[in-house]
Structure formats: C-alpha cells, structure tokens
Amino acid sequence: MTQTPLKLFNSLTRKLEVFEPVHPGEARVYTCGPTVYNYPHIGNMRAYVFADILGRTLSWKGYKLTHVINITDVGHLTDDADAGEDKMEKMAAERAQSIWDIARHYTEAYWADVKALNIRQPAEWAIATDYIEAMIDFAKSIADQHCYEIDSGLYFDVSTVEDYGRLARAVTEEGEGRIESVEGKRNAADFAIWRKTPPGENRQMEWDSPWGNGAPGWHLECSVMSGKLLGFPFDIHTGGIDHREIHHANEIAQNQAFCGCGSLNVATHSGAKMWMHNNFLVERSGKMSKSAGEFLRLQLLLDKGYHPLAYRMMCLQAHYRGELEFSWAGLEAALTRLKRMVMAAERLADTPSTDAIDHPRFAPILAKFSDAMSDDLNTAIAITALEDALAVKKVDAGIKRAVVEHMDRVLGLDLFNLTRADLRIRPKTTEIDEARIEDALARRKEARAAKDFATSDAIRDELAAMGVEVMDGDPLGWEWKL
Numbered sequence: 001m002t003q004t005p006l007k008l009f010n011s012l013t014r015k016l017e018v019f020e021p022v023h024p025g026e027a028r029v030y031t032c033g034p035t036v037y038n039y040p041h042i043g044n045m046r047a048y049v050f051a052d053i054l055g056r057t058l059s060w061k062g063y064k065l066t067h068v069i070n071i072t073d074v075g076h077l078t079d080d081a082d083a084g085e086d087k088m089e090k091m092a093a094e095r096a097q098s099i100w101d102i103a104r105h106y107t108e109a110y111w112a113d114v115k116a117l118n119i120r121q122p123a124e125w126a127i128a129t130d131y132i133e134a135m136i137d138f139a140k141s142i143a144d145q146h147c148y149e150i151d152s153g154l155y156f157d158v159s160t161v162e163d164y165g166r167l168a169r170a171v172t173e174e175g176e177g178r179i180e181s182v183e184g185k186r187n188a189a190d191f192a193i194w195r196k197t198p199p200g201e202n203r204q205m206e207w208d209s210p211w212g213n214g215a216p217g218w219h220l221e222c223s224v225m226s227g228k229l230l231g232f233p234f235d236i237h238t239g240g241i242d243h244r245e246i247h248h249a250n251e252i253a254q255n256q257a258f259c260g261c262g263s264l265n266v267a268t269h270s271g272a273k274m275w276m277h278n279n280f281l282v283e284r285s286g287k288m289s290k291s292a293g294e295f296l297r298l299q300l301l302l303d304k305g306y307h308p309l310a311y312r313m314m315c316l317q318a319h320y321r322g323e324l325e326f327s328w329a330g331l332e333a334a335l336t337r338l339k340r341m342v343m344a345a346e347r348l349a350d351t352p353s354t355d356a357i358d359h360p361r362f363a364p365i366l367a368k369f370s371d372a373m374s375d376d377l378n379t380a381i382a383i384t385a386l387e388d389a390l391a392v393k394k395v396d397a398g399i400k401r402a403v404v405e406h407m408d409r410v411l412g413l414d415l416f417n418l419t420r421a422d423l424r425i426r427p428k429t430t431e432i433d434e435a436r437i438e439d440a441l442a443r444r445k446e447a448r449a450a451k452d453f454a455t456s457d458a459i460r461d462e463l464a465a466m467g468v469e470v471m472d473g474d475p476l477g478w479e480w481k482l
Helices: 042-060 087-095 100-117 128-146 220-229 247-259 298-303 308-316 328-346 363-374 378-389 397-411 434-449 453-465
Strands: 006-008 015-018 026-031 065-071 076-077 083-086 122-125 147-152 153-156 190-194 214-216 235-238 271-280 281-282
Touching: 006 271, 026 042, 026 220, 042 065, 042 271, 042 281, 042 298, 042 308, 042 397, 065 100, 065 220, 065 434, 076 087, 076 220, 083 087, 083 128, 087 100, 122 128, 128 147, 128 153, 128 190, 128 214, 128 247, 128 378, 153 247, 190 220, 214 220, 220 235, 220 247, 235 247, 298 308, 308 328, 308 378, 328 378, 363 378, 363 397, 434 453
Parallel strands: 026 065, 026 235, 065 122, 235 271
Antiparallel strands: 006 015, 076 083, 147 153, 153 190, 190 214
16 A cells, blocks of 8 residues: 655644655654643643654654653743743642652653553653753853853853744744743843752752752753754654743754754754644633643543543544644543444454455545545544444455554554443442442343333333433443443
8 A cells, every 4th residue: 555645744834744754764753741740631641642643653654763752850940931930849849748759759640641541652751850961061062152141040042043933933022021031131032041049949959060059941951852862853843832932942942052053944953853733622711721620630531431542532533733622522422432433343353353454445445544644644534534444344354453453553542452341431429330230231131021111110210320321222332321
C-alpha cells in the first residue's frame, strides 16, 4: 500500500508542511511535559494524547522515532509569564513536605495517567533536576552576548536575537503585556535564565552558579534537555497552545543564542524544524483550571464510571488543533462508540491475524485512513475508517483483524485487549455487587423465557432500587448500566 506523504501544521510558519526529517529515516520529537506540583487535569493530558498520536504516526510511516518528554520539578513559576513563586516550592510549603517527595508523588500520578490512556513510553523521561550543571553551562555560553545580571538573577535580552516572538506573532511590547514588570529589566519581554534565591529566603532546591545561589528559569530547562538529548536542530517540538505565546518563544530565543543562529525565516534556527501545538480542552464555563470548580482529573472520570480510553476516544474525535468541548454527555457518547468497536473486535478475538492487509474490500478503507492521518493527523476521519473496517462482512477474518490492528496501532484504542467487563466501571459512589447483578439478570432471563413476567418485572424493580438500569433491547447487548 502506497502511503500519502505526511503533512503537519507548523506553528512557526503557520502552514502545512510535508514532514522531511533532519536525519534521514529518523524522527526526533520533544514534548513539553508536566510541572509535577499537582495532579494533571484532563486538559493537560490532551497534549500527551496528541503527542502520542504524532509519535505513533511517525512510527507507522517507518521512521525510527526518538521521543523525549520532560518532567519539570524545578523552576516553573506560578505565572507562566515568568513571575510569581516557584510552583514546586509553593506546593511543598503548603503541604509541609519535602519538595522531592512532592515531585515524586505527582510524577508517579502523571505516569499512571499516561499508562491508563495507552500513551506509549517515550525514549526518555528527562527530569529537569538531572540537568542543572548542563543548564549552568548553557547559560554561561550565552551570557556574555545575550544576557545581563540584575539583583533578582540573570536575564535574557530578547533584543539580541532576530524575530523574537514570531512563534506567538508578538512583535510589540504590548503583545507581551501580561508579563510582570521586574525592576532592572531592559525590555518588557526579557526573561529569567537563572533566578537568585532572595536574601533571607530558604529554598529546598537551589544550586551554586556564577550568578549566585538559585535555580534555573523554566524556559532554560527545555532548551537544554532537548538539545542534549536530540541535538539541534531536531524535527518536532510539541506542547499545548498555551506554551506558544511565551514559553516556546523564549525557548526559541535561547536556542538561537546558543547556536549562533539568525533569522527565523530558516525554521531550523529555532532549534526544531517544526513546532506543533494542540488546542485547549474547554468547558462551557471556559478554559479548565485546577482552581475552578470540580477538578477534572482522570481519576474523577474513573470515579464516575468512565474508562480512561473513553476520554482518549473523545480526544481523537476532534482535530488536535481545534478546541474540544468537554461534557459528560460527550464522554458518554465516546464510551458508547468505544463499546461498539470493542464488540466488533471481540468477534475476531479467536482469529489470528494474517501477515498481509492487501485485499480489494479494504483497499479504499486503508486509503481513507492513510489520507486522514497524513493530513495533519486527522483522527476524526481515521476513526470512521476504522469503523468501516470493523463493519466489513463476508471477508477472511484473519485479514480483517490484521487491517484493524494496523489502524489501531496508530490510534491506540487497544481494541483487542479491552473487554466488555473492562468498560463497565462501577462509579465510586455506588455500593453494588456485580455478581449479585449478574445473578439477578440470569434469573430475570429465565423468568422471561418462561413468560413469568410478574417475576421478571419484580427483578427489574429490585435492580432499579440498587441503581441498576436494565437495558432491554440494547443494540450493544450491554444488558445493564449503573
């Protein structure tokens, strides 16, 4: 099967571009990971579902993938615009815990969510505090030409590089108006490379540097780790759209300074050939916040009876560059769609797949799938192609399974490892014995078969009192739900 060339939207150039790797046959990708001061909300996790789909697609296209995701355990301030307190230090103080314990706990919580969403492991998890010496060396190499020191630390002078802010299209100081003023800064957009520990303040994480005891700036971390692990220039840098305005613009400036690069008319001068960003997950009330309303983390979805892969399905039903509105009804619909696919896959469970997927019945479906994924990762259409393949009848089951596996390796819905039982999750607030439910349903079936409708109705009422809805005539054959 001939594959369509992969086209991806480059945020730096604002256009679709054919993916042409820096190193032939390889794809090197860096993804901005979490700051591990709290649990990730499901909006955060959309970024990693997107990055996973990108990585799976590159592997599917035959590239040798090296994917790095960082863990920020120091240096990220409470305001992304480079102001306020260090998020890690603030949480450690609030919890009266070691900052290292805070980082470990929330890193493991994030990794658990990654696993639950069937996101593949990257080649490396880059932990920021493992690279402090490399950050100091990086800062030393650019300090003379691009930085200046003031009382609060070492700052990067954005006027020393060409095209600062092009990624965000912020070409005036007004465009950076939400950046907090710091006494001594030359330009409103200048940002900290190294933050000195203020006199009289005790930090749990600080290191000695030529600019005094302190900690690195958040932006410095990603420049250092991406350059160290992937080499400049690498292929693709990903992150949420909220990073595009300041964090990634500052990374680019540092990369230009470090590499001695000029204009961003040459995309590789930015450190990466392509910059890709997923859009927000939103509620009707607006962009999600960890401080507003019910904290929508993956565990809450589980507590309410939704399998994590229903959320993955929800993400894939929308294009990564478009806003995705979250609602419980939408999540229920995504779960129902996933159930239908699992039921269809179960019919192939005992059939080994063939080595080949070439078959005239599947050729147009595979072409549809390839065209969709090659068109800037259009998962919404790709899912319909997968459904088309599952619906094909009177064809060799081994070939059909091979075709479905071929598509699912890219979409990551894990169809041949999921079961109906996996998708029927009991909400945390219910105290229901599933064995008792199944026993009642079996007795009800016997009563209906014997046309004992009084007993059948009584058992249905018994189940209803337990919070169980019997789904007579359910086309999915799921039989009951909570």
